[in-house]
Each structure stands twice: as C-alpha cells, then as structure tokens.
Amino acid sequence: MKQKLWHLALAALLYYIVASYSKFIFVVPGAYVELTSFLPPVLGLMWGPVSAIGVAAGEFFARYGNTGFREMGAAFLAAYIPYRVWHFVLLDKEKPAFAFNRTTLKKFILVLLLTTVTVAAFLGLPMTASERAQIFAGSDMAPGSALEFVGILFLNDFNLALFFGMPIFFILICYRYPFYMPMEDHVVLSEHTYETNRLAVVMLTFFFFGLFALLDASGIIYNLDQVDTWARFNGEILTGMNLTLIALFYMLMKYRHSLMTHLMLMELATLFIVAFMLGSISFMALSRAIDEHVTNDLQKMSVIYRERLARTFNDTIMAVTSMSQLAVNELESRERLAGDEAYRQAYLDSMRRSFSAIAGNSPGSIGFYMLLPTEGGKTGFLCTRSPKNWGAKLPPFALYEGEDQNRYHLPEEKYLAKLSEPYWDKTAGRYMISYVAPLQKDGKFVGIVGIDIDFAYIIHEIERMSVYEHGFVRLLDKNGGVLYVNQPDLAAALNKVGFYETETYLSTGIWLTIAAFADDIFADRDNMLIHFVVGVLFIVIAVSVFSVWLARKGIHPLMVITGAARKIAAGDLDVQLPTESKYELGVLVNSIQEMVSKLEVYVYRDKLTGLRNAAAYMRETAELDRRREMDGREGNLHYGIVVFDLNYLKRTNDTYGHEAGNELIRRASRTICKVFAHSPVFRIGGDEFVAILEHHDYEHRDELFAAFDQKLTEESFEIEGTILPVSVARGLGLYQPGMDYASVFRQADDAMYQHKTALKAHRQD
Numbered sequence: 001m002k003q004k005l006w007h008l009a010l011a012a013l014l015y016y017i018v019a020s021y022s023k024f025i026f027v028v029p030g031a032y033v034e035l036t037s038f039l040p041p042v043l044g045l046m047w048g049p050v051s052a053i054g055v056a057a058g059e060f061f062a063r064y065g066n067t068g069f070r071e072m073g074a075a076f077l078a079a080y081i082p083y084r085v086w087h088f089v090l091l092d093k094e095k096p097a098f099a100f101n102r103t104t105l106k107k108f109i110l111v112l113l114l115t116t117v118t119v120a121a122f123l124g125l126p127m128t129a130s131e132r133a134q135i136f137a138g139s140d141m142a143p144g145s146a147l148e149f150v151g152i153l154f155l156n157d158f159n160l161a162l163f164f165g166m167p168i169f170f171i172l173i174c175y176r177y178p179f180y181m182p183m184e185d186h187v188v189l190s191e192h193t194y195e196t197n198r199l200a201v202v203m204l205t206f207f208f209f210g211l212f213a214l215l216d217a218s219g220i221i222y223n224l225d226q227v228d229t230w231a232r233f234n235g236e237i238l239t240g241m242n243l244t245l246i247a248l249f250y251m252l253m254k255y256r257h258s259l260m261t262h263l264m265l266m267e268l269a270t271l272f273i274v275a276f277m278l279g280s281i282s283f284m285a286l287s288r289a290i291d292e293h294v295t296n297d298l299q300k301m302s303v304i305y306r307e308r309l310a311r312t313f314n315d316t317i318m319a320v321t322s323m324s325q326l327a328v329n330e331l332e333s334r335e336r337l338a339g340d341e342a343y344r345q346a347y348l349d350s351m352r353r354s355f356s357a358i359a360g361n362s363p364g365s366i367g368f369y370m371l372l373p374t375e376g377g378k379t380g381f382l383c384t385r386s387p388k389n390w391g392a393k394l395p396p397f398a399l400y401e402g403e404d405q406n407r408y409h410l411p412e413e414k415y416l417a418k419l420s421e422p423y424w425d426k427t428a429g430r431y432m433i434s435y436v437a438p439l440q441k442d443g444k445f446v447g448i449v450g451i452d453i454d455f456a457y458i459i460h461e462i463e464r465m466s467v468y469e470h471g472f473v474r475l476l477d478k479n480g481g482v483l484y485v486n487q488p489d490l491a492a493a494l495n496k497v498g499f500y501e502t503e504t505y506l507s508t509g510i511w512l513t514i515a516a517f518a519d520d521i522f523a524d525r526d527n528m529l530i531h532f533v534v535g536v537l538f539i540v541i542a543v544s545v546f547s548v549w550l551a552r553k554g555i556h557p558l559m560v561i562t563g564a565a566r567k568i569a570a571g572d573l574d575v576q577l578p579t580e581s582k583y584e585l586g587v588l589v590n591s592i593q594e595m596v597s598k599l600e601v602y603v604y605r606d607k608l609t610g611l612r613n614a615a616a617y618m619r620e621t622a623e624l625d626r627r628r629e630m631d632g633r634e635g636n637l638h639y640g641i642v643v644f645d646l647n648y649l650k651r652t653n654d655t656y657g658h659e660a661g662n663e664l665i666r667r668a669s670r671t672i673c674k675v676f677a678h679s680p681v682f683r684i685g686g687d688e689f690v691a692i693l694e695h696h697d698y699e700h701r702d703e704l705f706a707a708f709d710q711k712l713t714e715e716s717f718e719i720e721g722t723i724l725p726v727s728v729a730r731g732l733g734l735y736q737p738g739m740d741y742a743s744v745f746r747q748a749d750d751a752m753y754q755h756k757t758a759l760k761a762h763r764q765d
Contacts, residue, residue: 007047011054012061015039015075019062037157038164040078041115045086045169046177052080070126074119081118082111100173100197102253108169109162109246116158124150139227152231159234162242163212167205170249174198200252203269208241240538247545271543298502302514305465305473306504309458312363313419313508316435316451319362320417323355323449324437327370334441338374348372352381355449356397359383364390364457366432368397372439372447380447384428390460402427421509422455422483431455431483433508459484476503476511483510606683608662609669617682617690621741624692628740639694640701640734641741643748644672645756646687647727660719667726671715675708690745701732729756 019036043051059075060067086107125146132149136142143149174197330350331337337344351370359368366387371380383397417437425432436450462473462484475483503513604616612620627637646668653661665687672681672689679697682690693701708730715726731751733744 004047004050008050008054008057011043011047011051011079012057014043015055015058016062019058034157034160037078037116037119038161038168040075041082041112041161041165042168042172044079044082045111046172048083048087049080052076052083055079070123074122077122078115078119081115085111085114100170100253102250104173105166105170105246105249105253108166112158112161112165116154116161120150120153120157124153136227141227141231156231156234159238159242163208163238163245166245166249167201167208170201171198171205174201197252201249204245204248204252208245212238212241244538251545271539298514298516302502302504302512305462305514306506306512308465309461309506309512312453312458312461313433313435313506316362316365316453317417317419319358319365320435320437320449320451322358323351323368323370323451324417324439326354326358327351327439327449328441328446331439331441331446334444334446337372337446344372344374344379348379348381351449352383352399356383359397359451360394362451364453365451366428366430366454366457367400367452368450369452370447370449373445378447384452386428387454390454390457400427419508421477425452428452433458455483472515474513474515476513478509478511480511609666609683611669611673611689612680612682614682614684617684620680620682620692621745624741628735637735637737638698639692639744640698640732641744641748642676642691642693643731643733643745643752644668644689644691645729645752646689647729647756647759649687652724656719656722656724660724663717663719664724664726667715667717668728671708671711671726671728675704675711705730705732727759729753729759731755 015036018039019034022036040052040055043055047054053076055078056072056076059072063071127146127149132143132146141152143152331347332343337347348370355368355370359365367382367384369380369382371378382400384400385395385397387394417435420434420436422431422433424430432455433453434450435453436448438448439446458475462475465473472485474485477483501513501515503511505511604612604619606613624639646665649661649664652664665683669681669683669689672691676691676693676697678695679691679693682692684690691697693704697704708728712726712728716723717726718724729752731748731754733746733748733751735744
C-alpha cells in the first residue's frame with residue numbers, strides 16, 4: 001500500500017512538472033497540443049491504475065482553475081488504457097513482458113495508437129463548433145466537423161507520444177527497470193548486448209531530442225505557438241523523425257546480436273556527423289550572404305516607397321504652382337482687385353473653376369483654396385470633398401460656406417511656399433497636409449493659394465506596400481511619435497524578436513521606416529534547411545536499409561562460418577562452408593576446412609578401418625529420431641539398418657595374433673563398404689559394424705544382401721601359410737511408422753544372431 005501511494009504521488013508530481021514547465025522549453029499552441037501526451041502511457045505501463053489517478057491529479061494542479069472533467073478524464077484514460085491493453089490484451093503470458101525485441105516495439109506502438117485515438121475522441125467529439133473555431137482562429141486550418149478535429153488531434157498527439165514516449169520506454173527497458181507486474185522469466189541477455197542496446201538507444205534518443213530542441217531554439221522553425229506553423233512542423237519534421245526512429249529501433253532490435261549492429265551504428269554516426277557539418281556550413285554561408293544583402297534590399301525598398309509617397313507631394317506642389325501662375329497671369333492689377341468688387345468676384349469665380357480641374361488631378365487632394373487681402377480683411381474661397389474610399393470613384397469639389405473658410409493667416413511680410421507637417425483640422429475632422437504658395441504681382445503680395453492632402457490617402461498608399469510576409473511600414477513625426485503603422489500587432493513585437501529596419505526622411509517632417517522580421521528574411525534559408533533535415537532523415541532510413549542489405553551480403557560468408565563454428569563446437573563436423581570466399585575470409589575458410597578434416601579423422605573416424613566410429617554413429621541415430629518426429633508422421637521416412645558381426649575374431653587373435661585379427665577386421669570393413677557403397681557404414685565395436693540404408697541401397701537391399709554373401713565367399717587372406725576366410729553375420733531391420741531407432745536396431749540385431757547361428761550350423765555340417 002505504501003508503494004502504491006508513493007507511485008501515485010510521484011505520477012502526479014511528474015505530470016505536474018512536465019505539464020507546467022514544458023511551455024518554457026517548447027513553444028507550441030497550448031489549446032491545440034498537449035506536449036505531455038508522451039508521459040501518461042509510460043507512467044501507465046510503469047505503475048498501472050495508480051498512475052492514472054496521479055496523472056489526472058497532476059493535470060488538475062498544473063492547470064488549476066482552467067481544467068474540467070473532460071481534460072482530467074482524458075489524462076486518466078491516457079494513463080489507464082496502456083495498462084489495460086498491455087497487461088490484459090497484448091501481453092503474451094508465455095513470453096517476457098518487457099523484453100527488448102521487435103514484438104515489444106510493435107505492441108508499444110499499438111498501445112500508443114489506441115490511447116491517442118481514445119483520448120482524441122474523448123476530447124474532440126463533445127467540442128462545439130465555436131470552441132473549435134476559437135482554437136483555430138487566425139489559422140488557415142478550419143476543421144469542418146468534430147471527426148475531422150479528432151483526426152487532427154490524434155495525428156498530433158500520436159506523433160508526440162511516439163517521438164517522446166518510445167525512446168523513454170525503451171531506455172527503461174534497456175536499464176532493466178522493474179515495471180509494474182513484471183514477468184518472472186525475463187530474457188537473459190549478455191552484458192555486452194545490454195551495453196550495445198543502452199548505447200544505441202541513448203545515442204539515438206539524445207540525437208533526435210537535440211535536433212528537435214535545436215530546430216525550435218535556433219529559429220529555423222519559428223512561431224511554433226501558431227497552429228499553422230506547428231502543423232507544418234508536425235507534418236514535415238516530427239513525422240520524419242518518428243519514421244526514422246521506428247526504422248532504426250526495429251533494425252537495432254533485429255540485429256542487436258550481430259556485427260551488423262555495430263556497422264550500422266558507425267555508418268549512421270558518420271552520416272549524422274557529415275549531415276551536421278554540411279548543414280552547419282550551409283546555414284552559416286547562407287546566413288552571411290543574406291545578412292550582407294538584406295540591408296541593401298531594405299534601403300532600396302525604402303527608396304522606392306519614399307519615391308511613391310514623394311510623388312504625391314510633388315504632384316501637389318506642381319498643382320499649387322500651376323494655380324499660382326494662373327492666378328497671377330489672370331490678374332489685371334492689384335489695385336483693381338482691391339478696389340473693384342465686381343471684378344474681384346468675377347476673378348474669384350474664374351479661379352475657382354480653373355483650380356477645380358487642377359486640384360482634381362492632384363492625388364490625395366481633399367480641398368483647394370484662394371485667399372486675398374481686402375480693405376475690410378480678407379476674402380476668397382475654399383472648396384472641399386470627403387472621399388470615403390480612395391480606391392473608389394472620388395466625389396466632386398463643393399464650395400465650403402462655413403465661417404472657417406478663411407482660416408489661413410495672411411502675413412504682411414513676404415510669404416514663402418511650404419509643405420506643412422501633418423495636423424488635425426477641426427473643420428474637416430481629419431488629419432491632413434497642406435501646401436500653400438504666395439501670389440505676387442509686380443513684386444507685391446497679392447494673396448495665397450493651396451491644396452490640402454488627405455492623410456488617409458497617405459495611409460492608403462502605405463497599405464499598398466508589402467515588406468516580405470510579415471514586415472511593416474511606419475510613419476513617424478519629427479519627434480519620433482508614431483503617426484501610422486500598417487500592422488500594429490507585428491510592430492508591438494518589434495523589440496521581442498530579431499528584425500532589420502531602415503528609415504528615410506520625407507520633406508514634410510515625416511520619417512518613413514521599414515522593418516522586416518529576421519524570420520521572413522531568412523524564410524528561404526530555413527525552408528531549404530527544413531527540407532534538408534527531412535531529406536537527411538529519409539536518407540538515414542534508406543542508408544540503414546541499404547547498409548543492412550549490403551552488410552548481410554558482405555558478411556554472409558562470415559555468418560555461414562559462424563554457424564559452422566557453432567556446429568563444430570556442438571560436435572557436428574558435417575558442415576558446409578562457402579567455397580568462393582575471398583581475401584581474409586578465404587584464408588579463414590581454408591583453415592576451418594582443414595581443421596574440420598582433421599577433427600573428422602580424430603573424432604569421427606575409426607583409426608583401424610577409416611570408417612565412421614561410435615561417436616559418429618550416435619550422432620546419426622539421433623538425427624534419424626529427429627527426422628522420425630518431423631517426417632515420420634506423414635510417412636515420408638524410409639530406412640533400414642544392417643547389423644554386421646565378424647565371426648571367429650577371438651580365435652584368430654588367440655591363434656595368429658592381434659595383427660591377424662586387425663587384418664580380418666580391415667578385410668571385413670572393405671567388403672561391407674564395397675557392397676553398400678551408397679550407405680554410411682560405422683564400426684560401433686571391436687567386431688561390430690552397422691550400415692544405414694536409404695534411397696538406392698534401401699530399395700535394392702535384397703540384391704545387395706545376395707551380392708554381399710557372394711562377395712564373402714571370395715574374400716580370404718593368407719597368414720603363416722594358412723588361408724583364413726572372412727565370415728560376417730548380418731541382420732536387417734526395417735523402419736515402420738511409430739518405431740524409434742532403438743526398436744529398428746533390435747530387429748536388425750535379432751536377425752543378425754539368427755544368421756550367425758545359421759552360419760555356425762552350416763560350418764559344422
């Protein structure tokens with residue numbers, strides 16, 4: 001009970017820590033992704049049901065005040081389902097629960113699949129359309145149905161659980177962690193194998209975790225808190241990493257006892273190092289080249305945009321200049337203008353009509369005016385218009401009848417033409433810029449003419465400007481105050497992220513600044529490196545598969561030699577070795593072949609006759625019994641046993657000596673081998689021999705027995721002037737289904753004794 005409470009508390013603490021602080025490590029959309037989705041399956045497999053409660057508690061404390069039953073229930077299911085599926089469905093009771101093998105990998109992936117599907121359905125199906133829309137606000141992704149949203153959640157969480165959970169799970173296995181409900185009969189691997197497993201798993205895990213963190217921290221993958229960017233990262237990078245991890249883990253577990261594991265790890269290490277060096281060199285070279293050109297590009301862009309705005313002011317200046325020249329040329333005299341009321345009114349009406357055409361062609365103009373001094377003060381006209389959209393058809397100018405039409409001051413001294421700074425006009429109710437020019441006739445001041453430019457038109461022109469994908473344009477006054485910015489949300493983040501900025505001065509006391517984020521500037525570089533990373537991951541898979549195939553082909557002779565060595569060590573000298581091995585392998589094959597030949601003589605050959613000895617005989621009988629179990633059930637096994645016993649060996653030894661007895665044994669063995677030429681012959685005792693008949697000899701056994709008896713009548717040898725015959729008793733036993741070798745041998749042995757008795761009786765007669 002104490003241990004379960006400890007596991008409960010530890011599960012809650014681990015989940016709380018990871019859920020609370022992962023956002024400071026990896027920036028992802030909080031409402032869209034659970035970075036901790038890898039932890040509940042591992043905790044569920046480690047501590048079972050108690051960890052499920054702990055994970056739910058950890059979820060509650062990590063998001064206190066912002067979590068509900070649905071989120072806590074999903075966290076509980078994510079930890080409880082792996083325990084149930086693993087221990088009660090997928091667990092093979094006859095095999096270890098947590099062996100480091102391919103079956104474990106497949107089962108664990110299936111556990112993650114079922115877990116993430118269930119949790120995604122539990123979270124996504126009850127969610128309303130408005131809640132889904134809130135998650136994907138400002139994103140191009142817009143799941144139209146709950147099932148589509150469940151699919152997005154599943155793919156996302158499955159990718160994360162696979163990427164983080166699988167390495168952690170197998171690291172724990174490699175370090176022989178005592179999982180919940182462990183099996184008694186764990187697979188016992190050698191310490192060297194465990195060291196190889198630990199080294200490979202830890203190396204692969206840290207490499208991919210490091211790559212994940214490096215891509216996030218370096219800015220190559222940026223704005224991961226945006227749903228679109230995270231989805232792209234998930235689909236391109238994380239999926240490629242997962243496929244590579246699965247392939248490498250699978251091959252590692254399949255070939256962990258083989259030399260190919262070390263070869264594959266060396267090749268992959270070399271590939272990763274080369275890819276890292278090439279990627280780093282490319283990254284630095286591209287960054288340096290882009291950094292050198294970006295300032296020039298922004299300056300060129302600022303010049304272009306400044307000229308676009310300056311064209312507006314220049315057109316206004318030209319229009320006002322034309323108005324002033326027209327007014328001076330049409331004026332008869334300053335005295336008549338001041339003293340003749342009728343003339344003055346006709347003059348003003350004529351100028352108003354002419355100025356309307358001129359100002360109408362001036363971009364951004366919302367008003368034009370003419371003011372003249374009189375004895376009673378000043379007189380003139382003001383014509384205005386109020387366009388709602390500068391991209392649409394503009395309304396005509398209308399004479400302003402208000403009291404403020406003569407709002408421009410007429411100084412006594414000489415008046416200079418100038419372009420004003422932006423100001424707020426109460427009469428028009430908007431910001432504007434004015435250009436005013438003096439009228440002089442015969443060197444004397446007559447009045448002023450001018451045009452008002454709508455500041456909204458300047459903004460309209462700025463909104464037409466684009467700076468990369470997320471850049472922006474600002475207008476600043478002479479004191480640095482912001483008059484306008486086309487993307488205020490982006491400008492607010494100007495001091496939080498890297499950016500490039502340039503500014504240029506306009507002749508109206510306005511500064512034009514252009515800013516571009518480093519992410520946009522280096523977007524092509526980052527895209528290229530992203531594709532480079534994805535390409536490297538798939539190349540790793542291809543190289544791994546190819547290296548395994550190449551290694552299998554290259555070291556196949558060595559694998560055959562290894563298998564032959566195991567057989568030799570087990571006492572089986574009937575081995576097949578490669579005949580076309582080259583280089584060092586050829587020397588090794590020849591040496592082993594020579595060793596086998598010598599061992600064959602020393603171990604399985606009788607020194608006197610050269611026949612197979614009793615050890616070879618025992619090996620052959622065991623093989624026949626094995627074949628009986630495999631082939632005998634279907635009636636495919638057919639063989640016979642001939643037992644031979646040499647007659648009068650003791651009498652020959654006693655009368656003529658052991659050398660004569662040895663010669664008798666040699667003559668008998670040669671006769672047996674000549675007749676039963678297609679069958680193995682064994683000397684199993686001093687005067688006992690056995691031949692095992694199969695195929696040709698089995699089918700022609702009667703003819704061979706007749707030939708053997710005939711051959712013995714012709715076989716004899718001379719010693720000390722005495723001719724000694726070669727007499728051999730033989731008996732045949734035939735295999736029948738259900739019989740073991742010992743039964744067949746007894747049948748043959750009984751037949752041999754009957755034949756021996758018959759021979760002795762015949763000799764006495």
